[in-house]
Amino acid sequence: MPYLEELSHWDDFAISAVLDPGVRCAATRGFFYVDPHGHAYPCAYTKGKAPPVDMLGDDWRSAVGRETPCTRCSVGPYLEFNLLYQKPVRTALSVVRSYF
Numbered sequence: 001m002p003y004l005e006e007l008s009h010w011d012d013f014a015i016s017a018v019l020d021p022g023v024r025c026a027a028t029r030g031f032f033y034v035d036p037h038g039h040a041y042p043c044a045y046t047k048g049k050a051p052p053v054d055m056l057g058d059d060w061r062s063a064v065g066r067e068t069p070c071t072r073c074s075v076g077p078y079l080e081f082n083l084l085y086q087k088p089v090r091t092a093l094s095v096v097r098s099y100f
């Protein structure tokens, strides 16, 4: 299972995200987090680490494709999202296999 494989290579669980220049996070390109005030961040864990885009006042397009403060993380759902973008077929097949 790609998710568990990825976690088995994570060096230090005291650190949940790192900036790895060789890896690109899908946040801002495939998904982003919008808080209840309409502020968009790459993901929920980057609130306070990345400047927000006001989805109600700014051009929402400025939230898309921005650089992220980190590129690899061990944060459960976001790791899974990134795996879906990096290895879509393998990740989807592993999910299907887990149900049968």
Ligand code: SF4
Pocket (backbone or CB within 6 Å): 017, 018, 025, 026, 027, 042, 043, 044, 045, 046, 068, 069, 070, 071, 072, 073, 074, 075, 078, 079
């Ligand atoms: S690496 Fe993880 S924590 Fe960092 S921006 Fe991407 S999804 Fe968010």
